[in-house]
Amino acid sequence: MSLLELKDVRKTFGAIEALRGVAFSVEEGSVVGLVGDNGAGKSTLMKTITGVYRPDGGDILFDGLSLVDKDPGAIRQAGIEMIYQDLALARMRDVAANIFLGRELTRTVLGVRLIDSKRMRAEAEAMIARLGARIPSVAQMTGQLSGGQQQSVAIARALTFNPRLVIMDEPTAALAVREVEHVLDLIQTLKTRGIGVILISHRLTDVFSVCDRIVVLRQGAVIADDATRDTSMNAVVAHIVGATDAPRQGAHP
Ligand SMILES: Nc1ncnc2c1ncn2[C@@H]1O[C@H](COP(=O)(O)OP(=O)(O)OP(=O)(O)O)[C@@H](O)[C@H]1O
Ligand SMILES: [Mg+2]
Known part of the structure; x- marks a missing residue:
């Protein structure tokens, strides 16, 4: 059984379909990179997992138990921690x-x-x-x-x-090179402790260095979900931007 299993997760905001049937899994002690262009639905998906939003359809199983009727407190209690991009730390303490x-x-x-x-x-x-x-x-x-x-x-x-699952939103975005390596080392430490990690990042080098799988979201849907060793930076970039495999004709007139 997977630690986390997303099944056909849907979320709409009025006319906007932010999540259109998202499905993928996270295993214990593994790091899944979640990538995609701005507005692809990454943050919406994480907020749906952590109970900030309730999905309009589909299911979210954690250890085989559904999270969709639980509030954020109960989901945290179940073992899911989210580290937000702004970190929410008290700077003066x-x-x-x-x-x-x-x-x-x-x-x-x-x-x-x-x-x-x-x-x-x-x-x-x-x-x-x-x-x-x-x-x-x-x-x-x-x-x-x-x-x-x-x-x-x-x-x-x-x-x-x-926690048994830690979700990190852009943990390396604002860091200097040496600090990036340190944070990636910390992610490895979580992994060796058997904790599952979802890493949201626009920095593909970081994603490739630390993730076991890479899931690409595009317009609210998963368009690629591969073991890192079975994909490439070029392939992931192509999925993110929605390019086809064929070279574009006349792109540079
Ligand atoms: N509370 C909301 N109300 C209405 N629309 C929303 C809301 N939150 C997100 N959206 C829309 O849902 C889509 C997905 O947004 P989301 O923030 O999940 O993208 P993202 O992948 O996290 O992007 P980024 O990389 O820029 O953080 C966008 O079209 C966005 O405008
Ligand atoms: Mg976001």
């Missing part, structure tokens, strides 16, 4: 506070519940170390970290929920 944002660890002193900063820092440090993320100190203000380091914080935060 330190790394440890961000990792535990909204679920702060507490201790009780004389009947009063207090935030346990010491324990949060210790656990945050352990998590960063296990992940192999390069963050100088968990006491550092998150807004002062580099883009790649902030991405690592978002991944560490997602892992505190013990």
Whole structure:
């Protein structure tokens, strides 16, 4: 059984058919690259998986159980974490506070519940170390970290929920070359832990270096779904832009 199985998923916004019967699967411990032009439906599909939108048709099975009637909280509880492009981190708070944002660890002193900063820092440090993320100190203000380091914080935060599937929307778009490699290493770490990953990216070199499969969406439909070793950059680009295999005549008059 696949970890995630999408079956004929449909979603319309008024007259716009954003998803026209999307179907593909994600296995445990595998990375699926989801690519497609602007407006292809990638974000809509992810929001449909995470319960932000309810599909108009089709089914979404996670571990064989349907997610379509569940709300975002229940879907997260089931084990799906989404890391958004803007990361949703609190820039003015330190790394440890961000990792535990909204679920702060507490201790009780004389009947009063207090935030346990010491324990949060210790656990945050352990998590960063296990992940192999390069963050100088968990006491550092998150807004002062580099883009790649902030991405690592978002991944560490997602892992505190013990997810089985992590969805990442453009995690490398704004990063310097060395930082890109680091984030791709982190994705490999998730994979070796048996976590499934959906990686949305316009950067095909990143997709080819880290994904096991590549799914191409075009105008709300899957037009290619191949093992990475069975496809090529040229083929994927052609699918994305909707070119045919035949060379276009008269394209450059
Ligand atoms: N809330 C909405 N209301 C109406 N139309 C929407 C809504 N969200 C998305 N759409 C439309 O659905 C289509 C798919 O959009 P979506 O954001 O999923 O594309 P995308 O593949 O994520 O693109 P990008 O690479 O630019 O992020 C587009 O035509 C878009 O205009
Ligand atoms: Mg999008």
